[in-house]
């Protein structure tokens with residue numbers, strides 16, 4: 001069975017973009033067809049100014065939502081990244097393989113560094129290096145596929161490059177992963193700024209539909225979505241980004257096709273109304289299940305504990321092998337099975 005890994009950052013409340021671009025497919029496809037791991041990647045939430053209590057709260061909420069959308073701990077591994085030391089252990093080794101130039105070319109680094117400076121803050125070193133941690137998240141598990149939205153493609157590409165380079169220099173250690181993205185809604189746009197991604201850490205709240213928004217809030221946000229000065233409903237991503245975004249959201253929620261749907265509507269108002277109702281219906285069962293899970297925090301904690309145990313056991317052999325391969329001596333107390341054999345093989 002192929003290995004799949006993906007995650008969500010607790011940098012804000014999870015959005016419709018997270019759901020349509022990634023989580024929905026994890027539930028419908030990946031957990032059934034793969035040996036899949038899904039993580040709340042909390043270390044990634046520390047790369048920008050953060051409030052520790054908020055990160056803790058959002059991590060718990062994200063984990064609960066992963067289960068609420070339908071991830072089944074009997075079918076896949078759900079865990080919190082910081083509970084498994086192997087991610088940080090491997091990250092340093094990969095920093096010794098990745099280059100400064102590669103990090104500085106990352107689009108998200110460039111965009112977020114500008115944002116941090118504009119807010120009057122300094123740019124944390126981890127904002128530059130977190131793509132390496134992300135590579136470690138992926139490579140530690142022998143991951144073959146990384147189901148992500150379009151915005152993460154460059155990071156998965158880096159993980160591929162680092163894996164190939166490491167394998168060439170130090171012997172075959174890592175599986176080389178590839179990104180997979182949903183056909184539809186790979187990039188849900190902000191309803192108020194339809195040329196920007198709907199990102200959960202953005203400040204523009206009215207343009208972001210959160211998974212836990214009440215139905216009336218969803219309706220209000222969708223009805224106020226920025227469209228454009230035209231009147232006819234056409235699907236043109238470049239020329240009419242606001243309308244195209246609504247058509248894509250509607251298509252993703254109803255299983256339709258944005259091009260075909262554009263022929264159905266004669267006014268923006270009708271399109272918005274149907275889109276709002278479609279989103280409300282998609283979110284309804286998620287919110288219901290979230291409420292139930294919140295009433296049983298012990299269950300969620302148990303899932304995360306078991307998930308971390310399973311994830312650790314899966315990651316450790318690969319990370320240990322990487323430590324040996326790159327030239328580090330096994331610790332004298334290291335009685336983990338196979339450590340000596342890997343040293344000999346790599347010599």
Ligand code: AQP
Nearest residue numbers: 008009011017021022148149186187188198199200201
């Ligand atoms: N708007 C989106 N459309 C489609 N897919 C999306 N994803 C995120 N936003 C969209 C996908 O959701 C998964 C988890 O995302 P994340 O937690 O890594 O990042 P984010 O939601 O984009 O959060 P931030 O904090 O706002 O991040 P930045 O600022 O880094 O973009 C991923 O598979 C992602 O592709």
